[in-house]
Amino acid sequence: MLLVKKPSTSRRLGKASQFSTTSRLAFGPAMALLLATAVLMTGCTPTPERADADRPATVYPPQPAFAPSPIPSGADDVPTAEATTMTMLADYSSKGTPLDTGVLLNGSQGAYPPTRNLHWLTSQAAQISAMGINEIRIDDVFNDASYDVINVGGNGEIQYDFSKLDSVLLPLIDNGITPFIVLSYMPLAFAPSHHELPSTTILWTDAVSELVSHYVLLGHAGWSYEVWNEPDTEKWSGSIADYNEFYAASADAVNTADPKAKVGGSATSGIHSAGNWSGSFIDYLGANPEVPADFFSFHNYRVPNWDDVSEVQGWLDQAGRGSVPIYVTEWNNISFMDHGPGQGSDTNSSVDGSSFIAAQMYRALGSGVAKVFYFSPVEGLNYRSPYNGDLGLITVDGHRKSAGNVFEMYSRLDSVLIDSDISGEGSATQDVYGLLTKNAKEATAEAILWNNTASDVVSSVSLQGLPYADSKFRVTEKVVSAAKGNAFSDGYNFISPAYPSANENAPVVSDEIIAGAATFERQIRVPANGVVSLSLSASDEAVGQLVISAPPAAINLASTQSGAVATASSSIEAVNEDWGVAGVTDGRRHAFEPRQPAVRGWSSELRSEPIGAESITIDLGATKPVDSMVLWPRDSQAYNGAGFPIDFTVRGSQDNITWEPLYSATNYNDGKVVEGPQTISLPPGEFRYLKVEATALAVAETTPQTQYAFQLTELEAYRTGVSNGGFESSALDGWTFKGVASAESSTVRSGKYSLALSGKGAAASMFVKGLLPDTTYTFGGHVRSESKVGAVTVAVSGTGTDDVSQDVRSTNWRPAWVTFTTGHDATSATISVTKRGAQGLAWADDFLLTQKAE
Structure with missing residues (x-):
C-alpha cells in the first residue's frame, strides 16, 4: 500500500447533482486527458466489494481493440566510461529533525x-x-x-x-x-x-x-x-x-x-x-x-x-x-x-x-x-x-x-529528516548526495539520491534501525535520467501525442518484497545527472520481485505525429496569421492571439450568414479503434469560443465513401459560447476517417462586420476503453454507485467534471464487457482526497483470476492503476473506485482501460 502524506488544503465546492441509486449502464466513452505521474503499485489484494459476485460467466463478443498499454521503464541508460562512488549511512531509529x-x-x-x-x-x-x-x-x-x-x-x-x-x-x-x-x-x-x-x-x-x-x-x-x-x-x-x-x-x-x-x-x-x-x-x-x-x-x-x-x-x-x-x-x-x-x-x-x-x-x-x-x-x-x-x-x-x-x-518525503553520513567525490558540494526521511507512525521511509555530475555514481546505501525486523518490507526504486523520467528524450521538436509520453514520468525500475530485517543495504547506480528515489514500507506479500507496470496513457490518434492528416471543405490558409488546416492536428490546444506569432488552428472560410455546411475530415492513416473525440475551441480572451458550431454531426468511415453516424448535436450547449475542450462520446468502433460537419455556424469575427465560420484550435481522437471515464456526462452515464456520488465541476483534473464520492465506502463501478480471455489489461485514472485520512481504492474484480487493487492517500491528484490478466474463459470485468475514509470528499477523473501489446 502506498501512503502519500500531504497537508490538508482548502477548496471551493461546486454544485453538482447527487446520486445514491444505480444509474443505467451505457457504452459511449467520454474523453478526459491523462497527465499521469508514476506512482507505486500495490500487489494483488482482496477487493472488498464484488459488484459482479453473482453474475453468471457469460461469453461476450469482443470490443474493438483497446489502446496499447505503455511499456514500464523504457530504454536503459548507457553507463559512463568511468564512475565515482558515494556512501550513505543512516539510522532510522534516530530521532531526526522535523522536515517541512x-x-x-x-x-x-x-x-x-x-x-x-x-x-x-x-x-x-x-x-x-x-x-x-x-x-x-x-x-x-x-x-x-x-x-x-x-x-x-x-x-x-x-x-x-x-x-x-x-x-x-x-x-x-x-x-x-x-x-x-x-x-x-x-x-x-x-x-x-x-x-x-x-x-x-x-x-x-x-x-x-x-x-x-x-x-x-x-x-x-x-x-x-x-x-x-x-x-x-x-x-x-x-x-x-x-x-x-x-x-x-x-x-x-x-x-x-x-x-x-x-x-x-x-x-x-x-x-x-x-x-x-x-x-x-x-x-x-x-x-x-x-x-x-x-x-x-x-x-x-x-x-x-x-x-x-x-x-x-x-x-x-x-x-x-x-x-x-x-x-x-x-x-x-x-x-x-x-x-x-x-x-x-x-x-x-x-x-x-x-x-x-x-x-x-x-x-x-x-x-x-x-x-x-x-x-x-x-x-x-x-x-x-x-x-x-x-x-x-x-x-x-x-x-x-x-x-x-x-x-x-x-x-513524497516524510515529515522527519534523518541525519545521514554521506561521503564520496562530490559530497562536499552536495552535488553527489542524498537524504532519508521517515514516518515512524506509518513505518515508512523515503530517500532521494542525486548525482549532479557527468559521470555515473555507484552509491552504497546502508540503512540501520529499520522497523521491519518482524515483518517483510517493500522497497520501490524510481529514477530520473537521460533515458527515464525525461520527456525530452521522447523528442524535442514536436509535441508528443501521448499524455504522458513514453518516458515522461519517473518509472519504477525495481519493486521488491524483502524478508524481515532491521537493516537494508544495496548498491545503487545513480546515472550521470540522475536522481533516484527509494520508498520503504511494511508488507505482507510474498518475498521477491513484483511485476512492474506503467500507468495507461491517452494517445491522440488524430495528431500529425500519430500519422493523421486533416482536410476541410474550405480553409483559410494564412501562414502569417497561423490559420491552416494542418493546425488542427499539430498538438497545440490553445489559441494565443492577437500577439505575433499567433497560434490559432483551422478556420473555414468566413460567411455572412450562419447557415451552410462546413466540415473537417481526419484521415488517421490506418483503421484504428476510436471511442471519443475532443474538440478544442478557439479560446483566447478576444475570441473565446468563437466559431464553435451550434449544430454538427460526427461520422466515421473506413473507406472515405460509406459513412456511419456517430454523434449529432442540435443547438449545442444551448447555443451559448463554449468554455474549454468539448468531449464527445462515440460508440466504440474501428475507423480510418472521422468527419465533423457543421450545419449551423457560430460567430467567428465581429469586425469590420459579423461573420460566421467553423473554427477549431485542435481536434483529437482517442480509444479510452472506459465509458464516460472522464465523467464528462454530468449524469454520470455508464456507472453504478454505492453511497453518494456526484459529478462535480469545481475540483476536476481535466474537462468539465470529475466524480466526487462522499462518505465511507462510497463507490462507483462499471461492468465492462467484450474483453479477450488470457489477456493483460491496465485500468487506471487519477484520484485525490480532501482528507489525508483514508485511502481511495482503484480496483478490478471478476476477471477469472485474482482481484487487484491499489490504495492512494493524497490531497494532491495522483495516478492510480492496476494491471490484471483475464482468465481462460473470462470476457468481462468490474472496474471500480472506492472512498475508504469517512472524512471529506474524494475525487476521481480520467480513467482509461488499455491492453498489453502483443
Whole structure:
C-alpha cells in the first residue's frame, strides 16, 4: 500500500447533482486527458466489494481493440566510461529533525504571453498539484492586458471586475494550490504606463483593498501579498524612496482589508543589484518599525547556493527586524529562457535540469530561508516551440519535464529528516548526495539520491534501525535520467501525442518484497545527472520481485505525429496569421492571439450568414479503434469560443465513401459560447476517417462586420476503453454507485467534471464487457482526497483470476492503476473506485482501460 502524506488544503465546492441509486449502464466513452505521474503499485489484494459476485460467466463478443498499454521503464541508460562512488549511512531509529517540505514546494509562475489565455494555466492546475506544489506566485494581476481588473466608467468612476482573475485563481484553489499574489503592475487607468507611479496613491491603495477584500469575501483570507516585482529593474520607474513609501501604503491597504494576510517586499532581482535596493528597503523597515513586513523577498539566480539568505539575515538583524522571514520568490540557476532546445530545464543534464534542481532544493533546507518559489511551474516564452531552453517544470503544451519528477519525489518525503553520513567525490558540494526521511507512525521511509555530475555514481546505501525486523518490507526504486523520467528524450521538436509520453514520468525500475530485517543495504547506480528515489514500507506479500507496470496513457490518434492528416471543405490558409488546416492536428490546444506569432488552428472560410455546411475530415492513416473525440475551441480572451458550431454531426468511415453516424448535436450547449475542450462520446468502433460537419455556424469575427465560420484550435481522437471515464456526462452515464456520488465541476483534473464520492465506502463501478480471455489489461485514472485520512481504492474484480487493487492517500491528484490478466474463459470485468475514509470528499477523473501489446 502506498501512503502519500500531504497537508490538508482548502477548496471551493461546486454544485453538482447527487446520486445514491444505480444509474443505467451505457457504452459511449467520454474523453478526459491523462497527465499521469508514476506512482507505486500495490500487489494483488482482496477487493472488498464484488459488484459482479453473482453474475453468471457469460461469453461476450469482443470490443474493438483497446489502446496499447505503455511499456514500464523504457530504454536503459548507457553507463559512463568511468564512475565515482558515494556512501550513505543512516539510522532510522534516530530521532531526526522535523522536515517541512512546504519550504520547497512552491512555484513562481512567469507572466508569459500565454497567461493572457485564461484557459492555459488552469489546464495545468492538476499537473502542478500532482508535482506537490502547495503555493503558486501569480504576477501581473493589475496588468490590463492580462486580467482587465480596473476600468474607468463613463462618468469617470473606477470600476472593478475580478471575473477574469477569478477564472485563473479559483481553479488553482480547487486543486489544492494557494495563490501568492504579486501586487503589480500599474493599471493604465492610474498612470501612463504599467511601470510608473499612480497619479495619486489613493487610487492604487483603493485597488489593492478591493482586490484583497474580494478574496476575503470568497473565503480566502490569509493569503500572501508581495508589493511589486523587481522594482530594481526597468519594471519600476520611481526611486528607492518612492518604492519604500509605495510599499508602506500598499501594506497598510492589505492589512486593513485582511488582518490575517501576509505582506512583504521588496522582490528585487537580487540582493546585490545596482543601487542597493534590498539593503535600502531593510534600512527603511528598521527606521520605521510600524511598517508591517511579514516577509522579506528577493530573487536568486546564477548561483548554486543560498548564501545570500544568511547575508540578508544579517541585514535584518542589524535593522532590528531579525524575526522577519526570508522568502526567495523566484529561483533557478540561470534566468535565460531562449537558449534553444536542451538548455534551461529541458532535460536532466541541462544547466537548470533535474539533477541541479534536486541538489539545490536540498541546499535550501539548511539555508535559513522560510520559503522558496521555483521559476516557473509552466513555461511559455517561445510558445510555438515544444522545447526552447525555457525554465518550466511543465512545457507550454502540458508535458512534464524531468525537473517536475524531482518535485514530485520531494513531495513524497516524510515529515522527519534523518541525519545521514554521506561521503564520496562530490559530497562536499552536495552535488553527489542524498537524504532519508521517515514516518515512524506509518513505518515508512523515503530517500532521494542525486548525482549532479557527468559521470555515473555507484552509491552504497546502508540503512540501520529499520522497523521491519518482524515483518517483510517493500522497497520501490524510481529514477530520473537521460533515458527515464525525461520527456525530452521522447523528442524535442514536436509535441508528443501521448499524455504522458513514453518516458515522461519517473518509472519504477525495481519493486521488491524483502524478508524481515532491521537493516537494508544495496548498491545503487545513480546515472550521470540522475536522481533516484527509494520508498520503504511494511508488507505482507510474498518475498521477491513484483511485476512492474506503467500507468495507461491517452494517445491522440488524430495528431500529425500519430500519422493523421486533416482536410476541410474550405480553409483559410494564412501562414502569417497561423490559420491552416494542418493546425488542427499539430498538438497545440490553445489559441494565443492577437500577439505575433499567433497560434490559432483551422478556420473555414468566413460567411455572412450562419447557415451552410462546413466540415473537417481526419484521415488517421490506418483503421484504428476510436471511442471519443475532443474538440478544442478557439479560446483566447478576444475570441473565446468563437466559431464553435451550434449544430454538427460526427461520422466515421473506413473507406472515405460509406459513412456511419456517430454523434449529432442540435443547438449545442444551448447555443451559448463554449468554455474549454468539448468531449464527445462515440460508440466504440474501428475507423480510418472521422468527419465533423457543421450545419449551423457560430460567430467567428465581429469586425469590420459579423461573420460566421467553423473554427477549431485542435481536434483529437482517442480509444479510452472506459465509458464516460472522464465523467464528462454530468449524469454520470455508464456507472453504478454505492453511497453518494456526484459529478462535480469545481475540483476536476481535466474537462468539465470529475466524480466526487462522499462518505465511507462510497463507490462507483462499471461492468465492462467484450474483453479477450488470457489477456493483460491496465485500468487506471487519477484520484485525490480532501482528507489525508483514508485511502481511495482503484480496483478490478471478476476477471477469472485474482482481484487487484491499489490504495492512494493524497490531497494532491495522483495516478492510480492496476494491471490484471483475464482468465481462460473470462470476457468481462468490474472496474471500480472506492472512498475508504469517512472524512471529506474524494475525487476521481480520467480513467482509461488499455491492453498489453502483443
